[in-house]
Amino acid sequence: SQTIHQWPATLVQPVGSPLSLECTVEGTSNPNLYWYRQAAGRGLQLLFYSVGIGQISSEVPQNLSASRPQDRQFILSSKKLLLSDSGFYLCAWNPGLRRTDTQYFGPGTRLTVL
Amino acid sequence: KQEVTQIPAALSVPEGENLVLNCSFTDSAIYNLQWFRQDPGKGLTSLLLIQSSQREQTSGRLNASLDKSSGRSTLYIAASQPGDSATYLCAVANAGGTSYGKLTFGQGTILTVHP
Numbered sequence: 001s002q003t004i005h006q007w008p009a010t011l012v013q014p015v016g017s018p019l020s021l022e023c024t025v026e027g028t029s030n031p032n033l034y035w036y037r038q039a040a041g042r043g044l045q046l047l048f049y050s051v052g053i054g055q056i057s058s059e060v061p062q063n064l065s066a067s068r069p070q071d072r073q074f075i076l077s078s079k080k081l082l083l084s085d086s087g088f089y090l091c092a093w094n095p096g097l098r099r100t101d102t103q104y105f106g107p108g109t110r111l112t113v114l
Numbered sequence: 115k116q117e118v119t120q121i122p123a124a125l126s127v128p129e130g131e132n133l134v135l136n137c138s139f140t141d142s143a144i145y146n147l148q149w150f151r152q153d154p155g156k157g158l159t160s161l162l163l164i165q166s167s168q169r170e171q172t173s174g175r176l177n178a179s180l181d182k183s184s185g186r187s188t189l190y191i192a193a194s195q196p197g198d199s200a201t202y203l204c205a206v207a208n209a210g211g212t213s214y215g216k217l218t219f220g221q222g223t224i225l226t227v228h229p
Contacts, residue, residue: 044219105158
């Protein structure tokens with residue numbers, strides 16, 4: 001069966017510090033991968049998605065970036081965090097074979113920028 | 115640009131009641147519509163997925179309907195229980211050549227079922 005992992009689970013970082021959040025998927029190959037952010041009082045917003053190694057598409061301009069160095073690994077990064085980067089970050093995947101597949105979500109990372 | 119709206123924003127009911135959550139979307143060009151559940155501080159759990167060609171899906175006490183032409187979906191929960199308390203999110207997978215299954219979410223309905 002497939003599982004999705006995210007770490008860390010929680011993170012408190014000062015403004016201006018770097019960020020690296022990691023997401024890995026087990027039990028599947030060549031998945032589509034997605035990063036979402038859920039900010040307080042706001043809905044889930046798609047940040048990045050990837051359909052293959054090294055292929056990243058950005059949905060929203062911001063000071064975040066994403067990378068996919070391996071087939072089942074998706075990383076969210078920032079060189080300098082802003083207060084507005086605080087939120088709950090969720091990674092998701094789907095098999096990518098059909099666009100009608102459901103998405104499966106990880107447990108999330110709670111990021112607080114102080 | 116697809117927009118998804120959920121009504122009501124919050125709902126509080128006594129245990130045992132049947133209830134309906136509503137979701138509307140502005141662009142009917144979708145592959146599917148999904149209902150998710152989110153417990154506080156947790157990730158999302160998929161409840162039901164309705165393909166664009168389908169009218170409804172059922173799982174246990176849950177029934178979701180889809181009227182794509184009018185841009186509406188409802189989630190019906192029968193005989194609600196305190197364990198159903200959570201935030202319920204509606205999301206649509208937008209159609210189109212470069213959609214890649216990307217989801218647009220509503221703001222969610224916070225459901226509280228009290229004993």
